[in-house]
Amino acid sequence: MQIKPILAALRRHRLATLLIAMEIALACAVLCNACFLVARRWTMIQINSGVDESSLAVLTVNGFDPNQAADVNARMLTGLRSIPGVQSATLISEVPFGPQTGAAGVTHEPGDFKNLIGVVDFVLAGPGTFKALGLKLVEGRLPQPDDYRPATSFLPDDAQVLVTRQWAEHAWPGENPLGKDFWCDKMHFRVMGVVDHYARAQPSQYDLQQGEWTVFTPVVPGGSLAGTYLLRARPQDVQRVLQAARAAVPKIAPDVVLDQDNSKTLGDLRMNYFKTDRIMIGLLLGVVVLMLGVTALGIVGLTSFWVAQRRKQIGIRRAIGATRGDILRYFQTENFLIVTFGIALGMLLAFVLNAVLMKFYELPHLPLYYLPVGALVLWGLGQLAVLGPALRAAAVPPVVATRSV
């Protein structure tokens, strides 16, 4: 295929060529960045909470005096356990996708405020909660009865805890985390076990790599561990059990207020938590599809015009020996050249747009592999769009050359 004559022809249509190239460039920039945003949100939505979401529900009550915490707990647990279908009812301070109750910065040394390892979610949990959650232990041991410590000022002063693998790898990279110590001000924690996955309460508020910085803290019920109950039932029963539990609260404890928004199945909590993300993904993908459609439309329109304009030249070429394939390939190559020019421009634009987005949002750099993928999509789109007009051009009969008009 001769490229020189194509370039010479394009030089005569500088304006139209530039327009298509510009459209492709804009599309390339938006495509790469929109897909990048979609991919980040998608990764977040897919986060592994590490717990048996389909079998769990949470019930929250408040409005009772802190001095009554132990009494309310005792009444609530007895009442909830008597509901048919409940496999277990235990105490927990927060669940994945529910409200966050205890995040704190921790350090390698006591009383240190400066050299933070990171901000973790402390999940306070009563006896039986580990088993109810269905967390998978990968190293170390499970909490024993005497590991449960009283927590008066939110956290226990000294406790053996379980951490996630993600946190362990961040805090002690390349080391065995078992038996390691960390501190929150003067409070001391020692790692007794590592769990595979366990999402913190509000993972999207943190970096993608910090969504599982969770510390499972065994605590004696009462004090700061009161009012939030984890219910476990068979997956098909969970919705019904929760309804029964919600209805039973006024009878079990008439003095407390049921927190309607935070008494849901974990499945529903997850659905609600990622609702806006799902809408945003839909919106971004919708715009990308529309944008590609409009771009293809522009290519079809302009190429059709070129074909109509060059009917006579095409006829002459056919008359002096060019095959249909030659004509087809001419328009395809022409489109490929224009799109390539557009993509080159678009890659620059994509980085500019990424830089602008990074200024306003907490976003990392656009990974480089988005660019070749975006280029492939646009090349494909260009070839698809040009196919119709190019086929029409190839169908021009050589006899056109002999007509004067």
Next chain:
Amino acid sequence: MFGYYLDLALRSLKRNKVLTTLMVLALALGIGATITTLAVLRLLSGDPIPQKSAQLFYPQLDPYPANQPFSRSGKRVPYLMSYIDAMNLIHARKAERQAAMAMSQVKLTPPSGVGKPFYAQGVLTTTDFFPMFDAPFQYGSGWTAADDEGRAQVAVIAGSLNDKLFGGANSVGRMIRIEDHDFRIIGVLRTWAPQPRFYAVHLGGHSYGEGDAVFVPLQGARADDLMPSTMMGYGKSIDVEHLETAPAIWLGLWVQLPNAADVAAYKMFLGNYAKEQVALGRYQRTDTALSGLMEWMRSEHVVPDDVRLQAGLAFGFLLICVVNTVGLLLAKCLRRSREIGVRRALGASRGAIFTQFMVEAAIVGVAGGVLGLVFAELGLWGIRHQPAQYASLAHLDLSMFLFTFVVALLASLVAGLLPAWRACVVAPAPQLKAV
């Protein structure tokens, strides 16, 4: 002449219906997306209190220790205030009006045991809150400075709460049970819900949606142990029993400063106050800040990031649509070179040709605008069914309605400029020769 151009344009558009439809559709999609997102953005970043916003200011002080800055960069001044500082500034009376506030989720028990207790958003504040923010009263009034100092157990309730508890009757003088303490109602507000709820930016709760339910005097409520939703400590630990003296920030302070001289004077006062506190040994930093209401909304990113991202995306889309329209119009007009040649030869000036093509572009623009409006209404309908706090606010007002047409016309005229110029520089002779 304009009528003639209109006729020519319509004929030309009718000749190629598919191309015209595609052009209008692409433009309408771009405009629909842009208007939808702009309408939401405008609603969310609007002025919550237009008659007063220029006079309202948010002072900030920094009581944090030197070795433990509030922000990691050490550059930000804490966005909340300690009780001692807030009271000092209120008692100094250096502004025309000043009020401290904290948010609290409070348990309300309906009177005479009707219905179950429920939670509502409460505001703990001081006397100037109501006149400073122009909160309108339906019955009764706010409390006085003496009530603040006397820890009075009084409350102002929202109209919606009054409807719920008292069926909308004048409830002034009745009692309301808040967190198991009785408060006497002294005022009922009319519907009042500034959007965004500017006074509570860092105090907890939502930024958009319904207004707050109950307002109680700060000191009186604290005497009953009502807890603020947000508190941050800068000492060893927060003693929640004695928040008033604890090294903790948990209050927002707003001041009303009518003119620039007052603002300058207040800035000076804040600076001197901080230096004085350093001299007294309470502070180790002298950083202060004083932001106007709208500036504060912007710097604290009250408008959700997603909304701005959507608007940006829609603009990008519109840009692509406009470039696309340029291309299609250009193709159309170049195809008609011969027709232009004939018209030029018969005496039409370049200006006439230019106007003719611009009229054609404008028709596409108006059609795109009308269709875009339909798309925008559809988009806003979709947003009203989203689970966002601001969902119910999403409507198109008259100015946005007119703006749609301005955008549509502007977009199509910009798109038409290049093709029209190309059309009017067509040389008539070669075109005629070919015929």
